[in-house]
Amino acid sequence: MTTVQKAQVTPGNAGEKWVPICPYDDLIPERGAAALVRGRQVALFRAFDGRLFAVGNRDPFSGAYVISRGITGTRGDEPVVATPMHKQVFSLVTGVCLDDPATAVPTYPIRVTNGTVEVSVE
Amino acid sequence: MRIVVAGYGPAAHRLVETLADRGFDGTITVLGEEPRAAYDRVALTSYLSGPPGTGGEALAYPAPSGPVAVRLGDRVASIDRARRTVTTEAGHDEPYDVLVLATGSAPFVPPVPGAGRAFVYRTIEDLDAIREASAHATSGVVVGGGLLGLEAADALRGLGLSTHVVEMGGWLMPRQVDEGGGAVLRGHVERLGLVVHTGTGLDRIEDDRVILADGTVIDAGVVVFSAGVRPRDELARRAGLPVGERGGVVVDEGMRTADPAIYAVGECALVGGMVYGLVGPCFTMAEVAADRMLGGSAQFTGADLSAKLKLLGVDVASFGQLSGALDVTYMDPVGGVYKKLFISDDARTLLGGICVGDATPYSLLRPLVGRELTAQPSELLFAGTGSAAVAGADFPDDAQVCSCNNVTKGRISAAIAELGLTDVAGVKKCTRAGTSCGSCVPALVSILASEGVAPGKAPCEHFDHSRAELFDIVRVRGITTFSRLVGEHGRGRGCDVCKPVVASILASLNGGHVLEGERAALQDTNDHFLANIQKNGTYSVVPRIPGGEITPEKLIVIGEVARDFGLYTKITGGQRIDLFGARVEELPKIWKRLVDAGFESGHAYGKALRTVKSCVGSTWCRYGVQDAVGMAIALELRYRGLRSPHKIKAAVSGCARECAEARSKDFGLIATENGWNLYVGGNGGFRPRHADLLASDLSDDELIRAVDRFLMFYIRTADRLQRTAAWVQDIGLDYLRDVIVGDSLGICADLDAGMERHVGGYFDEWRATVEDPEKLRRFVSFVNAPGTPDPSIVFETERDQIKPVLMEVTRR
Numbered sequence: 001m002t003t004v005q006k007a008q009v010t011p012g013n014a015g016e017k018w019v020p021i022c023p024y025d026d027l028i029p030e031r032g033a034a035a036l037v038r039g040r041q042v043a044l045f046r047a048f049d050g051r052l053f054a055v056g057n058r059d060p061f062s063g064a065y066v067i068s069r070g071i072t073g074t075r076g077d078e079p080v081v082a083t084p085m086h087k088q089v090f091s092l093v094t095g096v097c098l099d100d101p102a103t104a105v106p107t108y109p110i111r112v113t114n115g116t117v118e119v120s121v122e
Numbered sequence: 123m124r125i126v127v128a129g130y131g132p133a134a135h136r137l138v139e140t141l142a143d144r145g146f147d148g149t150i151t152v153l154g155e156e157p158r159a160a161y162d163r164v165a166l167t168s169y170l171s172g173p174p175g176t177g178g179e180a181l182a183y184p185a186p187s188g189p190v191a192v193r194l195g196d197r198v199a200s201i202d203r204a205r206r207t208v209t210t211e212a213g214h215d216e217p218y219d220v221l222v223l224a225t226g227s228a229p230f231v232p233p234v235p236g237a238g239r240a241f242v243y244r245t246i247e248d249l250d251a252i253r254e255a256s257a258h259a260t261s262g263v264v265v266g267g268g269l270l271g272l273e274a275a276d277a278l279r280g281l282g283l284s285t286h287v288v289e290m291g292g293w294l295m296p297r298q299v300d301e302g303g304g305a306v307l308r309g310h311v312e313r314l315g316l317v318v319h320t321g322t323g324l325d326r327i328e329d330d331r332v333i334l335a336d337g338t339v340i341d342a343g344v345v346v347f348s349a350g351v352r353p354r355d356e357l358a359r360r361a362g363l364p365v366g367e368r369g370g371v372v373v374d375e376g377m378r379t380a381d382p383a384i385y386a387v388g389e390c391a392l393v394g395g396m397v398y399g400l401v402g403p404c405f406t407m408a409e410v411a412a413d414r415m416l417g418g419s420a421q422f423t424g425a426d427l428s429a430k431l432k433l434l435g436v437d438v439a440s441f442g443q444l445s446g447a448l449d450v451t452y453m454d455p456v457g458g459v460y461k462k463l464f465i466s467d468d469a470r471t472l473l474g475g476i477c478v479g480d481a482t483p484y485s486l487l488r489p490l491v492g493r494e495l496t497a498q499p500s501e502l503l504f505a506g507t508g509s510a511a512v513a514g515a516d517f518p519d520d521a522q523v524c525s526c527n528n529v530t531k532g533r534i535s536a537a538i539a540e541l542g543l544t545d546v547a548g549v550k551k552c553t554r555a556g557t558s559c560g561s562c563v564p565a566l567v568s569i570l571a572s573e574g575v576a577p578g579k580a581p582c583e584h585f586d587h588s589r590a591e592l593f594d595i596v597r598v599r600g601i602t603t604f605s606r607l608v609g610e611h612g613r614g615r616g617c618d619v620c621k622p623v624v625a626s627i628l629a630s631l632n633g634g635h636v637l638e639g640e641r642a643a644l645q646d647t648n649d650h651f652l653a654n655i656q657k658n659g660t661y662s663v664v665p666r667i668p669g670g671e672i673t674p675e676k677l678i679v680i681g682e683v684a685r686d687f688g689l690y691t692k693i694t695g696g697q698r699i700d701l702f703g704a705r706v707e708e709l710p711k712i713w714k715r716l717v718d719a720g721f722e723s724g725h726a727y728g729k730a731l732r733t734v735k736s737c738v739g740s741t742w743c744r745y746g747v748q749d750a751v752g753m754a755i756a757l758e759l760r761y762r763g764l765r766s767p768h769k770i771k772a773a774v775s776g777c778a779r780e781c782a783e784a785r786s787k788d789f790g791l792i793a794t795e796n797g798w799n800l801y802v803g804g805n806g807g808f809r810p811r812h813a814d815l816l817a818s819d820l821s822d823d824e825l826i827r828a829v830d831r832f833l834m835f836y837i838r839t840a841d842r843l844q845r846t847a848a849w850v851q852d853i854g855l856d857y858l859r860d861v862i863v864g865d866s867l868g869i870c871a872d873l874d875a876g877m878e879r880h881v882g883g884y885f886d887e888w889r890a891t892v893e894d895p896e897k898l899r900r901f902v903s904f905v906n907a908p909g910t911p912d913p914s915i916v917f918e919t920e921r922d923q924i925k926p927v928l929m930e931v932t933r934r
Contacts (some may be wrong), residue, residue: 021906026899030615030643031650033905034912041914044905048605048615060915063928064659065914069647073617075583082618084655086648089618099550 013107018111018118027052027117032068032081037121042108043068045092047079053092054110054119059083060103067105123148125415126208126218128198128357130154130882132163132401133388134224135183135406142188144416150190151216153208155197157526158181163244164401170249170277181246198225201361203381208565215414220383220415223358223371224408227351227389229401232265236327240265240345243274252344256281259343263287263332265324266348272433274348275316279434286317288332288435290349293320298429298440299460302453302477307461310436310479313458353390353397366392375421377411385411393422400427413414428491430477430484437481442474442491450499454479461503463487470494472502472934486518506811529555531569538573546570547583581842582619589767589842593627602632603640622646623842626729629765629839630876635890637897648727651901652888653709654700658915658926661709662702663689665716666724666762669736669774670697679719687712690923696733696771698724703924705911706901713888723888725763729843731770734758735783739776748793750776753822757791757829763884764833767840767849771805785813788846789829794818798825800833802858803850811847814855817863827874831862834873 021035027046034041034057041057045068057065062085070081072092079092088099095107109120125141129136130152138150154160169181196210207217243251256262262278264271269290278285293304294311308318321337326351327489332342353370363379364372372391377385377393387407389769398404403425413420418862428441436458446464453460459479466473472490477483487502495502519532537543539551546566549555555566580586585608587595592607601607604624608616615710616624625644628927636642636649648654653661665680669838680699684691690702704712734757737743739750754774764770773784774791785789790801796819804813817828835858840849850858860866862873891897903912917924 024903028642028900029640031900033900034903035906036904036910037906041904041912062657064657065912066647066655066659069650069655069659071618071621072615072643072645073584074614074623075617076614079615080617085657087618101555 017120017122018113020113021117021119024052024112024117026113030072032070032072034065034068035071035119037108037119040121042121043081043118044110044119045072045081047072051079052110052111052112052117053079053107055081055090055092055095056105056107058105059085059088060097060105061086061088071084078090123219123415124217125150125220125222126150126216127165127222127224128208129224129226129390130156130160130192130194131224131226131388132160132183133226133404133408134222134403135160135186137222137224137412138188138190140409140412140413142186142190144412146188146412146416148219150188151218152190152192153196153198153210153216154192154194156247157195158246159185159192159194161246165244166243166249166278167273168254169246170280172713186625196304198357200386201357203361203384204670206383208701218383220385222392222411223350223379223384223386224388225354225357225390227353227397229347230350230352231347232324232349233600234324234326237347239329240347243277243346243348244351249277252277252346253281253580255344256283259283261285261341262346263340263342264348267291267318267320268297268348268350269295269429269431269433271348272311272348275311276434278315278344278346278902279316283319283344284315286319287311288322288324288334290318290323291320294318295438298438298444299476299478300444300462300505302451303438303460303462303476306458306478307436307438308457308459309455311434314434316434326340345847349742351389351399352756353392355390358384358386360388366397370397370398375410375423376414376419377407377422379412379924380519385414387411394424396424398427400425400429403427408690427486428484430481436479437477439477439481439484440475441484442472444474444476445483446473448499450503452500452503454455463499463502465495465499469499472499481782501809513913529553533572534566534569538570543570581623582617582695584608584616584620585852587611589623589627590839593630593838596624596627596759597631602628604628604644605640616644619645619842622649622729624727625649626765626767630880633879633888635885635897637887637891637900642900646728651706651709652713652723652891653704654727656702659912660703660705660915660926662700662726663704663709663712663716664694664698664700664724664726665721666758667698668758668762669734669751671736671751671755676719676721679721683712683715686715688924690925694726696726697732697735698726700726703917705903705915707908710892710898710901714892717886717889717892722886729766731758731761731764731766733771734761735771735773735787737774737776737781739774743776745779746776746793747795748776748798750774750782750791750793753791753798753825754782757826760826760881761829761833763887764837764880766837768831768843768845770846779789786810787813789813789832791825797821800825800828803847805845805847809847814846814850816855816859828862830877831870831873832858834876835869838873838876 018116019037025071029046030048032043034096042054043057055069059066066084070084080089082089088097090097091107095105097103111118128604160183165181182402196212198208199211200209207215209215229244231237242248263286264275265288267287275285275287293301294307307625322334325333325335327345332340355365355369355371358371359365371386371390371395373379373386373391377387379386388404406469407422410420410422430439447467448465448469449462451462461477463475472495520530534553545550549566595611621644636645653663655661685702692700727783734754736750736754740746740748770788772789773787775781775782775784776793784792785801786804786806790813792799798820799818800816801813802816804811836846902908906912918927
């Protein structure tokens, strides 16, 4: 992709469960992106195998909205992201912090419809 | 057997308790002067913070478990040694087989005019009286700046009085700390609003004021004496028992007086020529006496006067002896920290130490008193604060290794043994040690090693190789992607530990842009956004100013950029200007402005060369002997963008006065009449280290060649996050000199070629980002609302600039 191409989407209309976010191709493999979905900040991740994950963008340890900027990877078989602040690691599947299981970020359903990534925060 | 105890303070209580615990089957009678049973005098100050009239129940010791007759509010007035009977003030006779004097001590009241108006600070009744007087006063004076005096001052402060402390000695707590420690302590105390007078005593007390010996007049509604105590030995004196010249009932090491039927314990006893005022030794005396009464042969052979306490919120600790042939001191007047260790004259044995403001080393070092030093004394000063200087095997089990989560060595060792832990990640997961600030991780590695677990060199679970081994694998096999490396030589899909390591190796060997293709996914957030993340998720931008030299025009541009984007602006320690508070979508716009004005942004982040600091050198300075600025600029431009195992800092000083502080850098140059002296392996930070002299009197060309090789050899062989200081210590300075000066490994041509590739391949990564629409895509706060700034980022104003509004944090 050589041009700046943004999906023609709005931050979401009340009443629809699935909110369109952006074209799937806009997500960089193995990195995150933040989205504003009905007032909530959601961190979207495209894993190396193409799977998508959506978790809360707020790092519960620092209070900053930065989870989408963390490095992704695996711990065992679990896909994970490390918060860029102090590097605590969260499961992308369950949202639970693997370094401190009493702490977690919320998780949200995510899917692709006709090439567009959609998230539900219901 | 009938035991009678005269006095009912902590020592008496411990004696009765010990006798009961050990099954004593005679009768015990305690005769106490105070109207209440023994209580915890150490916690006396906490009594004042409770509501009045509670009677101090919270301080009371638990009642003795055995049958004990207690008679309160009636002190022993005389001893008839012939009849073995004591008589109380009220006229009550009590016969004994064994008598124990536990009469404690009395506060010393100096004989000054007006002393009758003053209070003392020893009993609950004293505190009740102080509280009552304080209700009608606005100011107070405590005479005595020792441990108890500061406690009393804290109490007055808590009662709302404007409080002064008067200490006759030259500084506060003269018995526990030395002059330097006293000065730091004074800083803490004064910050709390207390006024401290040292080196002067009290002349007299008048109505509502006191006059010091130096003429100072202080308003004082309440005056409290806390100028030491005197043993209460008058009963023994009247009974004809020997007492010390300066007071105290003389006892032997079994706590027995000259009369075999009479013991003395606690603060009234003089044992081995010493009177003890700390509760610990007094308890020991009580236990020794109890053992003797039960037929044992315990001895009191002196006591450890080590103490760690929190006074007015300040950690104060001292241990072992407070003098020695040698000492090392760490002093941070800004942070209010003072630490000093005393060492034997052969520099091999730890004798004692003092800590003010940070008592972290106390629990680790106190048990090591009298033992051979396990590390450089200067490193021991930071024991327990994350330094690995004290080896894990040397830690006592009760040493607090992780202070954030209060995890002890014993708990970590137990977890390693019981759960079969093999790495730091496992220790973190199972004990929570090292999961907060992470500064104790080196200690965790050391403990793992001491428990027989050889710490692997692998950075994480995805590879079995050290950074240096991965470097060779990538180089020899010509690997250019993380996917191939982890697929062929690792497992899983990487993590925040190994990905940046591999990104650094790929950058060193292949050059190219940090955000190119798959490489983008390997970068830490700072490298990914080419700026420094701050606590609220914004970034700071630090334009490169090589050598710290800048034209007025460029300085104005920085000011204009900061003003136009509303950035907090601060001068850095590396002779640059840091612009804070930029949101991700603003970063490319800021870089564009800088690029257009002839700047590039700079690496104030990342594992890369940071700055080359310099003094003004021979161009302007009348002492300078070489052009320090010119050399610093040349070096910064040569090595900018160089990726490495850890950050690299450098400096150039134009003469031996060393104004650029070059010896605190990874590599530092100090000019000589004949050229340059090159120092390597220094750093500031958590464990400061001076750089060592690698080569002398080098010409410009020789110098650059030597630095080229030093850096390339470091990049190829150091461990992840190993600064040059630790690396040079690991491989040894002589070996390093052999390799890069004598070419003992025959690799210098290869090192030189590697650096030439770097220098030739350098480009401005910020400009390249601004000019590439593909790379610009990631610089938005929200992928689905590119025009919307992050609403969680909020600022307020302080000293005319922005500062982040702190967000609510649930943990940490």
